[in-house]
Amino acid sequence: MSWWQFIYFFLAFASAGMSGWLAYFGWRRRRSESGLAFMLFACALTIWSFFYAFEISSNSPATKLTLSKLMYFGIVAVAPSWFIFALYYTGNSHWITRRRLVGIWVIPLLILCLVLTNDWHHLHWRELLYSTDEQLGFLRGDVQYGASFWLHTLYAYVLMLMATALLARVALNAVRHQQRQASLILISVFIPWASNIIYVTRTNPLGGLDITPMAFTVAGALIGWVLVRFRALENIPIARETIIEGLADGILLLDCDHFILDINRAACELCQLEDVLGESIEQALYQYPKLLQLYHQLLKSKQSSDEITLRDGVILNVAVSTIYNYIGDPAGYLLILHDITQRKQAEEKIARHVAELRTLREIDARISESLDITAVLDTALTSAVQMTRATAGFITLIEEEGQRLVQAHGHYKTLPLGELFPKHFGIVGRVIRTGKAEFVQDVTADADYYVDVQDTCSEMVVPLIAHEKIIG
Structure with a gap:
């Protein structure tokens, strides 16, 4: 290995190491989509630089060709991953859907397949000749590019151009701290742009050497510093964990x-x-x-x-x-x-209490206005039915012979007032015996229930007590 060959190998391998660190940096911030996209971008650079380092160090044409093909596993992923990162970083993640993601990767995967099978069709490299550079002292390739190479170059340039436009838009329109971040990232983008244009147009003073992966690594290192300095990939995940999940x-x-x-x-x-x-x-x-x-x-x-x-x-x-x-x-x-379920339930409970107080006030006012027992009982029964949302109700007074119906509401109005019922019959009779109010939710399951009104579901019975004696 010549001295120049060792220098280029070292630079390319150092670029691979730096890109690997950037990939680890992105992996540590994988909770955000922009962190994952940056990790993918750095992984692509790592693959490209790693195989390029060994391609430079090799003096075997067959080995160089194999390593050149392996480099494309990283090369084809650089522009798409950078474009996706730019979308997330600039707040345009709404544009990214599954269908569009698949569309972004169709051409890179097609190019990769054409590179791996180039020996069959020569669509990517029409001609590839290796010769020893007398000035640098190692084997270099003289390439005639095919249609798929120019297709990939055009596609990569379009994606890089759109990513640059997104970053420029932020740099011009965002708030101050975002402008600083976007401006520094925008400056870093022009480094690989310039190096790749020099390589493709063959105006490189170093001949056929491609310094694009090293330039991308320098740009990635600068971007990594910006992201660390401004914590751009960490603020959103932290805010989500501490605020959104805590709500x-x-x-x-x-x-x-x-x-x-x-x-x-x-x-x-x-x-x-x-x-x-x-x-x-x-x-x-x-x-x-x-x-x-x-x-x-x-x-x-x-x-x-x-x-x-x-x-x-x-x-x-x-x-x-x-x-x-x-x-x-x-x-x-x-x-x-x-x-707001609990709040609504509390509001309904308060409303019921207010209604109960209003009813008691109305009963008190009615008693004050008239001593007519019939009017008082009618007011009390009507209010009780309304408060309990019942469909029917009645009041009976206990006599020696039984209990006499004195007031009715709803279905019970079909019963004649003054009619006498057995004193200890049905759920009412049980309440008279025990002196305790009862609420039976399912009357069909109660053995004492007597069917007096069809389709009755539940029944509430409250004893009327005067001087510690049940009177109705």
Whole structure:
């Protein structure tokens, strides 16, 4: 191995090591999508630089060709992974769907297949000749590129150009601290751009040596420093763990196509959901058609929230808001589910107490206005039926011969007032014997129940007591 060959081998191998560290850096921040994308980008650089180092050090044409093919496992992944990282980093993750991700990787996989099978069709390298460079003292290749090479170059340049445009947009329009981050990353992007253009146009003073992987590694190192310095890949995961997961309210984050990007534990428990990330809201909430309908209604209307009762009796306050990115474009939607069941139950309980107090006041006022026992009993019975939401009721007074019907409401109005009933008959008779009020939820299961009104489900019997004696 010549001295120059060793220097280039060392630089390429050092680039592989640096890229490997960047991949580990991304892996440590894999909780965020941008961290995963950055890890994939760094892994691609590692593969490219690693095999390129050994390709430089080899003096065998067959070995060089094999290593050149292996390099493409990393080469084809650099531009797509960088573009995906730029989308996540600039807040455009709503654009990324499963279908689009598959589309991004179709051409790189096709190029990789063409490279591995180049000996059959020569679509990538039409001609590849190796000769010893007398100045540098090691074997270098003279390549005639084919159609697939230029297709890959064009595709990679388009992706890199779009990623650069996204970063430039942030650098020009974002808030101050994001502008600094995006500007530094934007500057780093031009390093591999320049080196690759020099290599493709064959204006490299070093001949056929490709310094693009080393340039990408330098750019990656600068980007890594920016991400560490500004903690750009850590703020979102930490905020999610400490805030979103800690909320008692259910939170669903959706993209512009209404696919679920994130969901917290409270939302999963409220709606009994599991593994719904990436699904559309229609798929995830198909068991709750009313909730889906309300979600779309709130999006279309100016109303920000409304209430809904689920099938299991849970009452939710549903709020929907649109999320905007750094330049004011819609980036997704936030669906918030607030369980207000206990609050509603407390409100109903208070309302019942207020109604009871109002009823007692009305009875007191009626007694004060008139000493007519019939009017007083009618007011008391009507109020009791209304408070208990019953469909019928009656009042009897106990005499020596039995209990006499003195007031009736609902179905019992068909019974003649003044009619005498046995004193110890049915559930009423049992209450007279024990002196304790009873509420029987299912009268058909009570052995003492006497069918006096058809279709009766439940019955409440309360003794009337005066001077410690049951009078009715």
